Amino acid sequence: MQKQTIFEALQLPTGWREIANKPEWGLFKFGHTHPLESNSGLITLVLMAYDFHNKCRQLEVSDLVDIDFQNWLRSFSRSISGLSNSSGNLMKDMVLKGPSVYDALFVYENLAIDYLKSAQGRWGNFYIHYPERNLWSDNPYYILKTPWATEKHHHAARLFLRFLLSEPVQKQALVHGFRPGNPAIPINEPDSPFVQYRSAGLSIDLNQVCHAPSAEVLENLMRTWERSR
Template sequence: MQSVTRAIGIGYLLICLLALLATAFVGPVGYAPFPLPIGPAQDPVVVTIWYGTEKRQWFEDAAQRFAATNPRVGNRPIQVVLRGIGSRELSVRAARREFGGDGQPTVISPASSMWVEVARTDWAALNPGAPSFITENPGQVTPLALTPLVAVIWQERAQLLWPQGPENFWQNLHAALTDSEGWIGVARARGFAPGSPEYQKASTWGFVKFGHTSPLTSNSGAQALILMAYGYHGKSRGLTNADVLSPEFQRWMRDVEMAVLEFGDSTGSFMTSMVQFGPSKYDLVLVYENLALENIVAAQNRWGDIRIYYPPATMFSDHPYAILNAPWVTPEQRQAAEQFRNFLLSPPIQEIAFRQYGFRPAIPDVPVITNDPSNPFNKYRAYGVQVDTPPLVETPSGEVVTTLLDLWRRQINR
């Protein structure tokens, strides 16, 4: 009996020894009763993503769902680290290697491809002769979701500013912002006499309080300037440096911008601020459509209904996912970044982006025209959301964008 017991013990020890040897070479192996954590730990492949904060909730949701699938590169787990930063800031900082406490990015995902090109240009200027900062492979820069720039305004203000709709969007806005009587002047311009209910309400609102983010740190702020320039010149393509440097346009832009009380750094936090503080802080703001949809209920519960208006010509943000070709990005990190990108573009996650967070899908597999009431374009139609957007303006050249931003920096952001 003792010999049998001894044989079993020796056999157990041999099995443990084999498990130890296997663990030392290939990592943890075995099942209970052999959960042996001895041997080299499998460090995670860390994918650090610098992204525009307007998609914070979707990205955080998607990252949790991705982690639940136990993603791996070879035998190493994938860890996604998210860093929310303003679109222009993240592109410029990445190209200049100004990492701060946000870590070295594996991926940048600003709100618009315009900033990917800015990053690429900055990198080339700072690193002459070095390989491209962002690989030239088209598959490495992929749109994740679409959303146009819209105006969000409190319902009562909308009825006074644009009673027939925003056909003269920029002209009406400029007139309202420069009227020395504020909302009283708007009411008078719309034909409401003193003593009328509309006039009485307007008399309590003060000046027209307009806001958008800083074009020096945020994509939506830069888009706002571009749309202003196109709107003033009455065209939708071919914006030139001469248009931007026109003294008449400069005066008109300065009128509008000097009426802005505060320029936010990030569109996501900017929209949150509007909902938190209500019409005492902002009457209307320029933000992304998805943020407007995301905050309709919260605004209603705090201050009342908001209304969504589309400028007569607008711009889409395509939220590119750009895997970097930088010296600090390893092949394993690129593989892991590709896995997360493919996950974000899968129909279930695109469906979540659309139905829960208001983004227009980047893939044709997820339709935006459906009959079900949970579709945001059905659910929020009464608030002004619409499937068909106005015509899109042409994205100006990098040179024109730079001139426009320089003009704003010189005249507004002193």
């Protein structure tokens, strides 16, 4: 009997016996970071809410107070194996300890790529799977216009931005799994990890990319999650 979702797998009392006829693997173990302490944990909640309501934009507060969603979130939250305060620590635990602690994690794409070499073969094959719905995790860069910022500050900030977007730096970021912020840097060349590790599930093209919800929705989503614990 094949289960299609992480939620269904977490609810199975016999775990891997029912998923893949592997009772020796025990229960299905899944982890993500703490939504109030790590951005990837909050992204996890956002995508869970979008997926439950079968939408990819305009997540609303009314979606979060839906009783069916709250019951589903409560069941999900009480079934996960761990809540780390850091995506890096979570990924490191999985690589070091393997399926004794986690069968699957929700982490940033770049972390999965960066740990891929050390993880592959340690506990069998390591595979990256993209959810049906995804969300960009961007890092905005601002040059502040404030009373204390002088023209020298602005000039230094522009130089630093130029450095960050330069070809050597962007190519080095790609090595560690970050998609380039400079559109002139290709990610489909032979030395790109997206090409080298395609067999491990890496994909340049994503499935649906959802819209970031409003601050009001995010705040209510975090409170909803707190009450589900």
